[in-house]
Amino acid sequence: MPELATDKTCTGCMGCLNVCPKDAISTRTYPDGHLGISVDPDRCIECRMCEKVCPVVNGIPYGENNLKSRFLAGWAQDTEIRRRGATSGIAGAIAARVVADGGYAAGAVMEGLECRYTVTSDPAELPRLQGSKYTASMPGTVMRRIRQLLSEGNQVFFCGLPCHVAALLNYIPEKLHPLLLTADIICGGVSSPLLLKRYAEEHPEMTGVASFRNKDHGWHPKGYRYNLKYVDAEGTVHDTPSGTRNLITDGFACELTDRRSCYDCRFAFTHRRSDLTLGDLWGDTRFPAQHHDGVSAIIAHSPRGEEILRMAGIAVSEIPAADVLGHNTRLFYGKSVKRFLPERRLLPRLIRRLSYPALLRVYASDLRGAPWYWMPFALYRVVSFRIAEKIKQLKSRYIIRHLTQD
Ligand SMILES: Cc1cc2nc3c(=O)[nH]c(=O)nc-3n(C[C@H](O)[C@H](O)[C@H](O)COP(=O)(O)OP(=O)(O)OC[C@H]3O[C@@H](n4cnc5c(N)ncnc54)[C@H](O)[C@@H]3O)c2cc1C
Ligand code: SF4
Ligand code: SF4
Ligand code: SF4
Numbered sequence: 001m002p003e004l005a006t007d008k009t010c011t012g013c014m015g016c017l018n019v020c021p022k023d024a025i026s027t028r029t030y031p032d033g034h035l036g037i038s039v040d041p042d043r044c045i046e047c048r049m050c051e052k053v054c055p056v057v058n059g060i061p062y063g064e065n066n067l068k069s070r071f072l073a074g075w076a077q078d079t080e081i082r083r084r085g086a087t088s089g090i091a092g093a094i095a096a097r098v099v100a101d102g103g104y105a106a107g108a109v110m111e112g113l114e115c116r117y118t119v120t121s122d123p124a125e126l127p128r129l130q131g132s133k134y135t136a137s138m139p140g141t142v143m144r145r146i147r148q149l150l151s152e153g154n155q156v157f158f159c160g161l162p163c164h165v166a167a168l169l170n171y172i173p174e175k176l177h178p179l180l181l182t183a184d185i186i187c188g189g190v191s192s193p194l195l196l197k198r199y200a201e202e203h204p205e206m207t208g209v210a211s212f213r214n215k216d217h218g219w220h221p222k223g224y225r226y227n228l229k230y231v232d233a234e235g236t237v238h239d240t241p242s243g244t245r246n247l248i249t250d251g252f253a254c255e256l257t258d259r260r261s262c263y264d265c266r267f268a269f270t271h272r273r274s275d276l277t278l279g280d281l282w283g284d285t286r287f288p289a290q291h292h293d294g295v296s297a298i299i300a301h302s303p304r305g306e307e308i309l310r311m312a313g314i315a316v317s318e319i320p321a322a323d324v325l326g327h328n329t330r331l332f333y334g335k336s337v338k339r340f341l342p343e344r345r346l347l348p349r350l351i352r353r354l355s356y357p358a359l360l361r362v363y364a365s366d367l368r369g370a371p372w373y374w375m376p377f378a379l380y381r382v383v384s385f386r387i388a389e390k391i392k393q394l395k396s397r398y399i400i401r402h403l404t405q406d
Helices: 015-019 049-053 079-084 090-100 123-129 142-151 162-171 174-179 194-202 249-254 303-311 321-325 347-353 356-363 372-405
Strands: 025-029 035-039 070-076 104-111 114-120 156-160 180-185 206-211 229-232 237-239 276-280 296-300 314-318
Touching: 015 025, 015 049, 015 142, 015 162, 049 162, 070 079, 070 090, 070 303, 070 321, 079 090, 090 104, 090 123, 090 156, 090 180, 090 276, 090 303, 090 314, 104 123, 104 142, 104 206, 114 123, 114 142, 142 156, 142 162, 142 174, 156 162, 162 180, 174 180, 180 303, 194 206, 194 347, 194 356, 249 356, 276 303, 296 303, 296 321, 303 314, 321 372, 347 356, 356 372
Parallel strands: 104 156, 156 180, 180 276
Antiparallel strands: 025 035, 070 296, 070 314, 104 114, 206 229, 229 237, 276 296
16 A cells, blocks of 8 residues: 555645546545545555655655745736735736636635635636635646646646645656646645634525635735635625634634644745745835735746746846745744644544634634633633744744855
8 A cells, every 4th residue: 555644744735646547545534624535445556656746755855945046026017916816916917827828727716615726728717716715725636637738738827835736746747847837825824624614604694705815905014804705695795894703714814723734834945846936025114005905925936937927917026035034934934833732632523512602712712702711711822822923933033044144
């Protein structure tokens, strides 16, 4: 039997499932709601192709921490694409360019309450790809489709989670790489799909998510708030009232339901195998006039990455690496001690058993106005999160010092 990633390290990238010639690999759902795989021993012929693709066990590093890549600030110049973008529409502008040139764009879309990857060459489909979906995305068999398109001579742009890009690059044969353009994101981890499920149970009219985050009130580097909107069967969009917490976006921000692999992420590097890495330029002080519409941190790892930025009409300015490193540690440091907290360990049980108000308190830190007997928990929460933050700060400062001294 092949030796693949374990329940603790598996990223759910489905590289193994896509490559298996015998369809011996299927998906299964862990008790914490995240998707894993299982191998059917009766079908498996022990060819070990899955091991070569698995970005956790194949031994090919996804990147390294150095300053070889170029650090840029940027935004899409097309105002509609920029407005729809989670940050400033960089992924959206590249997808639009590639599709306009006759190629295909692949990315994550919401289908009801599930986040799945899709590939399209239809310009009308591209807005669905835009926007951050703060939940675990399911690759399904998208890699097989991309391989087929590439082998037919099409260019494909894939934007997704770093672990998924790693699997895709392992899966696609080297000779087809010149046609494949990849962007990954600065990834803070993906939360359990069970958060959406429990939220939807509490809001029975909900049939899907309209947006996890939008710029109705502008993109602000400081004091930023996620802004969840959901839709009902009639297509009516429901805005969550400002000043309230919700299990989906506040649950994501809490990081207590992340995939277990996200607490020890092996894909967080300043220099990566993807062409581009995209994120928010948090803490920016250089481009205040652009803050309302969003400013991206873009890390260009390859000449092809830089070229597509030019072709896609993206405004860029070179910035010092320190502008990104100091405010966005998930770019280069993927560990978190939150994995050891009892709330994370007990997630499979608590997510199903706790009432919705209790879930909000535990997994979205909504402790305002909680009854007095929640006070010890509130105190524990403040202390445990501060310790987690302090450890992250110390470790990331150490890495930044080494990076900037070299
Ligand atoms: C789960 C998650 C965690 C993130 N954590 C951070 C962080 O800690 N720091 C930071 O600076 N930025 C983070 N980002 C990235 C940021 O939110 C933006 O996605 C990024 O800046 C790209 O914005 P854009 O306007 O260029 O892209 P858009 O034009 O809005 O396009 C968004 C692209 O992201 C992809 N995408 C969206 N959601 C998912 C998903 N769930 N799985 C796979 N692909 C997806 C889509 O395929 C699309 O191509 C995170 C994003 C996600 C989805
Ligand atoms: S070893 Fe080969 S047949 Fe078996 S699961 Fe892996 S890819 Fe499939
Ligand atoms: S290839 Fe991806 S889904 Fe398969 S075992 Fe490895 S990490 Fe898990
Ligand atoms: S944090 Fe790492 S393992 Fe988790 S989804 Fe992001 S890239 Fe994948």
